[in-house]
Amino acid sequence: MTTLEDYLEMNADRIDRMLHRYFGNVHGDLFRASAHLLLAGGKRLRPAVTLLAADAIQRGSSDDLILAALSLELTHNFTLIHDDIMDGDTARRGVPTVHTLWDEPTAILAGDVLYAKAFEFICLAEGADAAKIRAVKMLARTCAEICEGQSMDMEFERREDVSELEYLEMVSKKTGALYGAAAAIGGLLAGANPVQTDALYQFGINSGIAFQIQDDLIDLLANTEESGKDRASDIREGKQTLIAIRAREKGIDLAPYRRPLSAAEIEGLVTILQDAGVIEEVRAVALERAGVAKEALSVIPESVEKQLLGEIADFFVNRGN
Amino acid sequence: MTTLEDYLEMNADRIDRMLHRYFGNVHGDLFRASAHLLLAGGKRLRPAVTLLAADAIQRGSSDDLILAALSLELTHNFTLIHDDIMDGDTARRGVPTVHTLWDEPTAILAGDVLYAKAFEFICLAEGADAAKIRAVKMLARTCAEICEGQSMDMEFERREDVSELEYLEMVSKKTGALYGAAAAIGGLLAGANPVQTDALYQFGINSGIAFQIQDDLIDLLANTEESGKDRASDIREGKQTLIAIRAREKGIDLAPYRRPLSAAEIEGLVTILQDAGVIEEVRAVALERAGVAKEALSVIPESVEKQLLGEIADFFVNRGN
Numbered sequence: 001m002t003t004l005e006d007y008l009e010m011n012a013d014r015i016d017r018m019l020h021r022y023f024g025n026v027h028g029d030l031f032r033a034s035a036h037l038l039l040a041g042g043k044r045l046r047p048a049v050t051l052l053a054a055d056a057i058q059r060g061s062s063d064d065l066i067l068a069a070l071s072l073e074l075t076h077n078f079t080l081i082h083d084d085i086m087d088g089d090t091a092r093r094g095v096p097t098v099h100t101l102w103d104e105p106t107a108i109l110a111g112d113v114l115y116a117k118a119f120e121f122i123c124l125a126e127g128a129d130a131a132k133i134r135a136v137k138m139l140a141r142t143c144a145e146i147c148e149g150q151s152m153d154m155e156f157e158r159r160e161d162v163s164e165l166e167y168l169e170m171v172s173k174k175t176g177a178l179y180g181a182a183a184a185i186g187g188l189l190a191g192a193n194p195v196q197t198d199a200l201y202q203f204g205i206n207s208g209i210a211f212q213i214q215d216d217l218i219d220l221l222a223n224t225e226e227s228g229k230d231r232a233s234d235i236r237e238g239k240q241t242l243i244a245i246r247a248r249e250k251g252i253d254l255a256p257y258r259r260p261l262s263a264a265e266i267e268g269l270v271t272i273l274q275d276a277g278v279i280e281e282v283r284a285v286a287l288e289r290a291g292v293a294k295e296a297l298s299v300i301p302e303s304v305e306k307q308l309l310g311e312i313a314d315f316f317v318n319r320g321n
Numbered sequence: 322m323t324t325l326e327d328y329l330e331m332n333a334d335r336i337d338r339m340l341h342r343y344f345g346n347v348h349g350d351l352f353r354a355s356a357h358l359l360l361a362g363g364k365r366l367r368p369a370v371t372l373l374a375a376d377a378i379q380r381g382s383s384d385d386l387i388l389a390a391l392s393l394e395l396t397h398n399f400t401l402i403h404d405d406i407m408d409g410d411t412a413r414r415g416v417p418t419v420h421t422l423w424d425e426p427t428a429i430l431a432g433d434v435l436y437a438k439a440f441e442f443i444c445l446a447e448g449a450d451a452a453k454i455r456a457v458k459m460l461a462r463t464c465a466e467i468c469e470g471q472s473m474d475m476e477f478e479r480r481e482d483v484s485e486l487e488y489l490e491m492v493s494k495k496t497g498a499l500y501g502a503a504a505a506i507g508g509l510l511a512g513a514n515p516v517q518t519d520a521l522y523q524f525g526i527n528s529g530i531a532f533q534i535q536d537d538l539i540d541l542l543a544n545t546e547e548s549g550k551d552r553a554s555d556i557r558e559g560k561q562t563l564i565a566i567r568a569r570e571k572g573i574d575l576a577p578y579r580r581p582l583s584a585a586e587i588e589g590l591v592t593i594l595q596d597a598g599v600i601e602e603v604r605a606v607a608l609e610r611a612g613v614a615k616e617a618l619s620v621i622p623e624s625v626e627k628q629l630l631g632e633i634a635d636f637f638v639n640r641g642n
Contacts, residue, residue: 028469082429085425086426104407108403109471109472112403112464116462119460120461123457129454133457137445143437143440144434151427155350
């Protein structure tokens with residue numbers, strides 16, 4: 001019996017190999033800029049979800065759908081390249097961001113190239129034409145939602161009164177929708193019926209929301225060595241995460257923490273938030289979403305792959321980086 | 322017998338009506354930013370090419386393909402929004418550019434939203450699924466080519482030694498490819514066979530190259546009142562157009578004109594270029610491309626719509642704005 005860890009490692013190797021095949025030897029500044037982040041590694045979770053969903057519907061179908069799985073990874077990377085410009089981020093996955101290494105115009109175009117390739121690759125996968133058309137439509141709608149989510153996220157940075165409902169809408173668009181599409185597209189191309197496709201979408205979107213909430217917790221709780229990220233950056237930047245929203249509801253003022261923080265100050269804040277029950281509550285919301293995700297899978301027949309999909313939802317809320 | 326002028330006017334009205342239906346009443350900053358340039362008018366030439374190509378293959382088919390025609394207009398507008406950011410342009414179609422009215426992050430996202438809608442709309446058109454998949458692939462490849470063309474265009478601004486071959490490659494990607502896709506997608510969705518589809522693509526790409534060369538001529542020759550654009554901006558910015566390349570070949574140094582120019586200075590330069598035969602030669606290249614475009618149509622059966630397509634190629638090189 002494959003463990004999820006083994007599966008994800010095998011999958012990441014396979015996806016990396018394919019990405020190197022298609023993007024490892026490109027010519028010219030623009031295409032090298034497009035390939036830069038793609039080739040810097042990553043956990044390749046969205047392709048894993050696509051391929052597991054396909055095999056959960058029809059075992060063996062994933063072999064024909066690698067290009068569709070790549071399409072989800074390309075979409076993810078296009079959004080990262082554009083987001084990094086907007087957010088002014090200088091590093092990701094341990095390498096300088098595209099607009100830092102090249103320039104903003106090149107980064108805009110590099111993202112646009114991956115965007116096009118995502119749609120091309122989904123058409124190049126095997127599968128019935130009607131299913132592919134549905135997959136293209138779903139990917140297109142998802143891309144528009146991701147843009148909306150990123151727009152909300154930026155708008156929230158200028159506000160102090162973001163509600164939990166607004167936060168969940170933002171996260172479900174910015175992060176959840178692409179996991180929803182990853183699962184549903186894998187299913188669709190493998191021949192899932194509409195009920196199964198919808199269930200896979202619900203699985204993905206709820207997993208993605210859980211993933212993002214866990215990301216917020218990791219930002220606050222994990223040491224920089226563990227997470228590879230700047231600890232408590234959300235708090236320092238005044239981001240309206242679920243942690244910040246629940247803290248505000250409990251009368252904890254995070255405004256004084258909107259500045260460079262020492263490790264001791266961060267620990268102090270974590271203790272305050274823990275004592276008020278904020279961390280536990282936020283964690284409960286993430287776990288609940290992972291539960292909803294797994295429950296959605298009940299209409300999918302039992303299989304190893306369905307089992308692994310469920311474990312992915314658990315992994316999303318238990319990972320430490 | 323419909324004249325081309327009547328047809329284009331009728332078509333622009335129809336496309337404008339559809340755009341208003343889909344984008345006239347959107348909510349939120351992001352979607353308003355996406356709609357801004359779309360609703361500012363335009364000649365709607367790419368949708369016209371799509372619909373005429375469809376009717377040239379199968380009369381009446383264009384009625385089912387309006388959404389595919391919109392897809393081409395959305396693609397064009399997405400590239401304009403992103404190009405305006407990269408080029409730092411502040412006005413287009415008589416209105417402020419998206420990044421000027423909102424900000425750069427919103428403009429990046431607004432373009433990305435139209436990009437997604439372009440792929441969604443092409444799937445929503447009527448037509449055989451297999452043809453739609455081919456259309457999506459063609460649109461995706463075209464988008465990547467447009468990015469490459471824009472990247473070359475920006476790179477050329479930092480060079481003085483661009484060859485005619487390089488210029489033609491850039492123009493065929495930046496402007497030609499989308500006209501090629503507009504014609505071929507219209508044909509594909511109307512049931513064109515591969516020979517016809519390829520001919521329509523060749524018609525479009527050569528028309529588009531002719532269009533761009535004429536654009537360069539208009540920039541230099543037309544009064545600001547006629548063209549609505551800043552006269553001789555290409556010369557002032559040191560753009561490597563076919564005019565600049567041919568002038569260089571004849572030993573005419575345009576470097577001294579890379580600065581604010583009076584109307585008299587522009588007239589003086591035009592006389593120099595005319596006396597050297599540059600204007601006539603560049604015009605001949607545009608006319609030759611329009612001729613190649615029309616010749617490509619020889620495999621398409623005679624019809625009013627084929628006739629109008631040919632007239633579009635002529636119009637591209639005879640228009641004054």
